[in-house]
Amino acid sequence: xxxxxxxxxxxxxxxxxxxxxxxxxxxxxxxxxxxxxxxxxxxxxxxxxxxxxxxxxxxxxxxxxxxxxxxxxxxxxxxxxxxxxxxxxxxxxxxxxxxxxxxxxxxxxxxxxxxxxxxxxxxxxxxxxxxxxxxxxxxxxxxxxxxxxxxxxxxxxxxxxxxxxxxxxxxxxxxxxxxxxxxxxxxxxxxxxxxxxxxxxxxxxxxxxxxxxxxxxxxxxxxxxxxxxxxxxxxxxxxxxxxxxxxxxxxxxxxxxxxxxxxxxxxxxxxxxxxxxxxxxxxxxxxxxxxxxxxxxxxxxxxxxxxxxxxxxxxxxxxxxxxxxxxxxxxxxxxxxxxxxxxxxxxxxxxxxxxxxxxxxxxxxxxxxxxxxxxxxxxxxxxxxxxxxxxxxxxxxxxxxxx
Numbered sequence: 001x002x003x004x005x006x007x008x009x010x011x012x013x014x015x016x017x018x019x020x021x022x023x024x025x026x027x028x029x030x031x032x033x034x035x036x037x038x039x040x041x042x043x044x045x046x047x048x049x050x051x052x053x054x055x056x057x058x059x060x061x062x063x064x065x066x067x068x069x070x071x072x073x074x075x076x077x078x079x080x081x082x083x084x085x086x087x088x089x090x091x092x093x094x095x096x097x098x099x100x101x102x103x104x105x106x107x108x109x110x111x112x113x114x115x116x117x118x119x120x121x122x123x124x125x126x127x128x129x130x131x132x133x134x135x136x137x138x139x140x141x142x143x144x145x146x147x148x149x150x151x152x153x154x155x156x157x158x159x160x161x162x163x164x165x166x167x168x169x170x171x172x173x174x175x176x177x178x179x180x181x182x183x184x185x186x187x188x189x190x191x192x193x194x195x196x197x198x199x200x201x202x203x204x205x206x207x208x209x210x211x212x213x214x215x216x217x218x219x220x221x222x223x224x225x226x227x228x229x230x231x232x233x234x235x236x237x238x239x240x241x242x243x244x245x246x247x248x249x250x251x252x253x254x255x256x257x258x259x260x261x262x263x264x265x266x267x268x269x270x271x272x273x274x275x276x277x278x279x280x281x282x283x284x285x286x287x288x289x290x291x292x293x294x295x296x297x298x299x300x301x302x303x304x305x306x307x308x309x310x311x312x313x314x315x316x317x318x319x320x321x322x323x324x325x326x327x328x329x330x331x332x333x334x335x336x337x338x339x340x341x342x343x344x345x346x347x348x349x350x351x352x353x354x355x356x357x358x359x360x361x362x363x364x365x366x367x368x369x370x371x372x373x374x375x376x377x378x379x380x381x382x383x384x385x386x387x388x389x390x391x392x393x394x395x396x397x398x399x400x401x402x403x
Contacts, residue, residue, distance in 0.1 A: 005196045005197075006196055006197050006198075006199060007173065007176075007193060007195050007196030007197060007198050008036050008171055008173070008198045008199075009190075009198070009199045009200070010033075010034045010035055010036040010171070010198065010199075010200045010201075011028075011033040011034040011035065011200060011201050011202065012025075012028050012033050012034070012035050012036070012200055012201065012202045012203070012204060012381070013035075013036045013037075013038060013190060013191055013198045013200040013202075013203055013204070014028075014035060014036070014037045014038070014204040014206060015038050015178045015191060015203065015204065015205050015206060015207055016037075016038075016039060016205070016206035016207040016208065016210075017037050017038075017039030017041075017042070017043045017044070017045075017158075017162070017172070017174065018043075018044055018045075018046060018047070018048030018049075018158070018206065018207075018208060018366070018370075019044065019048040019154065019157065019158060019161075019366055019367060019370035019371075020048070020206040020208065020349075020360055020361070020363055020366055020369075020370040020373065020374065021037060021039070021204070021206035021207075021360075022037070022043065022044075022158060022161045022162055022165065022370075022374075023075075023161065023370045023371045023373070023374025023375070024204050024206055024360055024373075024374040024377050024378065025037050025165050025170050025204075025374075026161055026164060026165050026168070026170075026374065027374045027375050027377070027378035028204075028377075028378045028381065029165060029168040029169065029170050030168070030378075031378055031382055033381075034169070035165070035169075035170045035171075036170070036171045036172075036173065036198055036200065037165070037170060037171070037172045037173065038173050038176050038178050038191060038193055038198060039172070039173065039174045039175075039176065040175070040176065040177040040178070040210075041174065041175060042174045042175065043158040043159060043162045043174070044154060044155050044157075044158030044159075046208060046209075046307070046339050046340060047208055047209070047228060047339030047340055047341050047366065048154055048158060048208075048339075048366060048367075048370075049154050049155040049158060049339075050228070050230060050337040050338065050339035051154060051228070051230065051294075051297070051337075051339065051367060052151065052230070052243065052284060052286035052288070052294040052296075053088075053151050053152040053153055053154045053157075053286070053288075053367055054094070054149070054150075054151055054243040054284065054286060054367065055069065055072060055073055055076070055149060055150040055151060055152065055367060055368050056069065056094055056149050056243070056245070056365070056368070057069050057070060057073070057094075057119060057146060057148045057149055058094060058096065058114055058119055058121055058144065058146035058148075058149060058255065059094075059096070059245065059252065059253045059254070059255055059256070060254065060255055060365075060368075061254040061255050061258060061347075062113075062117040062255070063391075064348060064388055064391040064392075065254060065347065065348060066117060066255075067388060068348075068365075068368065068369045068372055068373070068388065069365070069368045069369070071371075071372040071388075072367075072368040072369060072370070072371050072372050073148070073150060073368075075371035075372055075375070076089050076150070076152060076371065077089070079157075079160075079161065079371070082164065083160045083161065083164055084160075086156060086157075086159075086160040087152050087153050087154075087156040087157035087160050088151075088152060088153040088156060088288075088289050089150065089151075089152050090150060090151045090152070090240060091147075091148075091150045092132065092150070092151070092240055092241055092242050092243075093132055093145055093146055093147040093148070093149050093150075093242040093243075094145070094146050094149025094150075094242050094243045094244070094245065095124075095129055095132055095133055095136065095143040095144070095145055095242045095243070095244050095245070096110075096143060096144040096146075096244075096245045096246075096247075096253075097129060097136065097137070097140035097142065097143035097144075097244060097245070097246055097247070098140070098141065098142055098143065098144075098247050099139045099140060099141060099246070099247055099248075100141070100266075102263075102266045103247045103266055103267065104141075104142060105261070106256070106259065106261050106262055106263065106266060106267075107123075107144055107256075109259050109260075109261045110144065110255065110256050110259060111123065111144055113255065113259060114144075114146070114255065119146060119148065120146065120147055120148060121144055121145065121146045122144070122145055123142060123143070123144055123145075124142065124143050124144075124145045125142060126140055126141060126142060126143075128145075129142070129143040129145065132145060132241055132242040133239075133241035133242045133244055133287075134239045134241060135236075135241065135244070135285060135287055135293060135328075136244065137244075137246070137285070137324040137325060137328065138324060138325035138327060139323075139324045139325060140246075145242070149242065149243060150243075151243050151286060152367065153288060153289065154367055173193070173195065173198075176193050176194060176195050177193060177194045178191045178192070178193050178207075179191075179192045179193060179194065180192050180216060180217065181203060181217055181356075181357065182197055182199065183356070186356065187356060188202075188203050188356035188357055189201075190203065191203055202358060202381060203356075203357050203358065204357075204358045204359075204360060204377065205357050205358065205359050205360065205361065206360045206361060207361065208340065208341060208342055208361060208363065208366070209223075209225040209226075209305065209340035209341055209342040210305070210340070211223065211342055211359065211361040211362070212225060212305070212342065214357070214359075217355065217357070218355060219354055219355050219357065219359075221342075221350060221354075221359070221361065221362065221394075222344060222345065222350075222399055222400060223342035223343060223344055223350070223361065223362045224302055224303060224342065224343050225301075225302070225303060225304060225305060225340055225341070225342050225343075226278065226299050226300065226301055226302050226303075226304075226340070226341060226343060227298075227299070227300055227301040227304065227306065227307065227308075227309070227310075227313075227338050227339070227340055227341075228296070228297050228298065228299055228338065228339050228340075228341055229296055229297060229298040229299075229300070229309040229310070229313040229314070229317065229336065229337065229338045230294055230295065230296035230297050230298075230317070230336070230337040230338075231294075231295040231296060231314070231317040231318070231321075231333060231335070231336055231337075232292050232293070232294055232295075232333070232334050232335035232336070232337060233292055233293040233295065233328075233331040233332060233333055233334060234292065234331055234332040234333075234334050235290050235291030235292050236287075236291050236292075236293070236331065237291060238287060238289060238290070238291040239287075241287065243284070243285075243286045244284065244285040244286065245282075245283060245284055245285075246283035246284070246285065247266075247267050247283060248267070248268070248269060248270060248281065248283040248320055249267070249268075249269030249270065249280065249281025249282055249283040250267045250269075250282065250283065251269070251280040251281060251282040251299055252282045252297075252364065252365070253282075254347060269281035269283075269316075270316040270319055270320050271316075272312040272313070272315040272316040272319065273312065273315065274310075274311065274312045275300065275312040275313075275316070276300055276301070276302075276312075278299070278300060278301070278302035278303075279298070279299065279300045279312065279313075279316075280298070280299035280300070281297070281298055281299065281316055281320075282296070282297045282298075282299065283320070284296055284297055292334065293328070293331065295317050295320075295321055295328075296317055296337075298310075298312075298313035298316050298317060300312065300313050305340060307338055307339070307340055308338060309336045309337070309338035313338075314336060318333075341363070341364065341366075342361060342362050342363075343362065343364050344362040344364070344399055345398065345399055345400075346396075346398040346399055347364045347365075348362070348364075348391060348392060348396075348398075348399075349361065349362045349363045349364075349366075349369055349373055349392055350362040350392060350393075350394055350399070351373050351376050351377050351380070351389065351392040351393075352380075352392065352393050352394040352395075353380065354394055358377060358380065358381065359394070360373055360374070360377045372388075373392070376388060376389055376392065
């Protein structure tokens with residue numbers, strides 16, 4: 001590698017071309033920085049592009065988690081003004097449906113809690129819910145509706161924002177894996193890639209689950225990797241509608257699971273044959289603008305960087321779908337997606353400067369948090385303040401709490 005030539009020089013090099021990295025690069029270029037992006041594959045190749053693009057507010061915990069989601073929605077509205085209607089920003093709300101009265105009893109407390117933090121949520125009947133989404137499962141006997149929940153096409157957003165970065169003069173090196181940082185003493189002066197060195201005054205690390213590779217730099221981030229799986233069906237007639245969350249697995253519903261009345265047995269996830277102890281499920285259903293249904297999400301492979309969906313995860317999505325009625329079960333399966341994510345203990349990302357590197361990682365809900373954390377990181381580099389920054393710092397107590 002010593003014979004590799006210098007590939008580029010910039011004020012900032014951003015490692016990672018997913019939503020988090022692209023938003024950081026865009027916000028930095030907006031502030032006048034000369035920016036380079038190094039991406040090991042292509043824009044949104046990993047978890048950023050393998051999800052339904054749901055922007056949930058009603059499911060987020062009160063406090064920083066909910067505020068990040070609210071600001072994320074504001075950022076997407078601003079991006080739509082700048083990029084045009086290129087990424088299918090749909091503000092059709094979200095439905096959290098239930099299938100028995102025990103679930104409804106807990107959701108009574110959930111609705112009260114959500115209203116207390118200023119969200120517009122209400123119960124709707126199955127007939128009313130069908131007006132918001134024509135793919136509501138037959139098993140639903142009611143739902144909680146929040147008009148502020150939304151959805152985007154994440155792959156289209158990454159393409160659009162990547163093009164906007166290029167128009168701003170950001171240089172992009174795709175299919176360019178980063179091997180490590182370049183240092184001069186204790187100072188980080190760039191990164192070493194398979195194609196050559198990129199020299200920069202600052203390095204932003206936004207590689208999601210792959211941020212665990214910073215251990216080779218002596219930086220042991222408190223994140224746990226896992227694989228998120230999703231099933232994609234053949235297209236059916238598209239009707240703009242709400243994103244859906246069901247009761248058979250609420251792994252990402254902190255606002256629900258924090259309630260004193262929450263009973264995990266009432267919202268038990270599927271347990272497919274051969275699933276490991278770390279298996280989880282987040283019961284989501286959405287339709288993209290091409291008409292395909294996106295069904296999932298499974299969580300498995302804790303601690304692994306294996307990006308291939310497991311048989312157990314596939315079984316969980318199929319069994320759950322078939323159990324909800326013949327209408328969905330008749331659809332053909334056209335794809336199985338898997339993306340790697342890195343979770344933190346408190347489900348909040350890490351945005352901080354650590355050992356000379358600006359780190360923006362640990363996004364459990366990167367679709368929602370990517371834009372605002374890109375802004376917070378840019379503010380950090382510029383020297384501006386943000387009220388949420390202390391909640392995202394590496395030294396926050398909850399990140400290291402073992403209880």
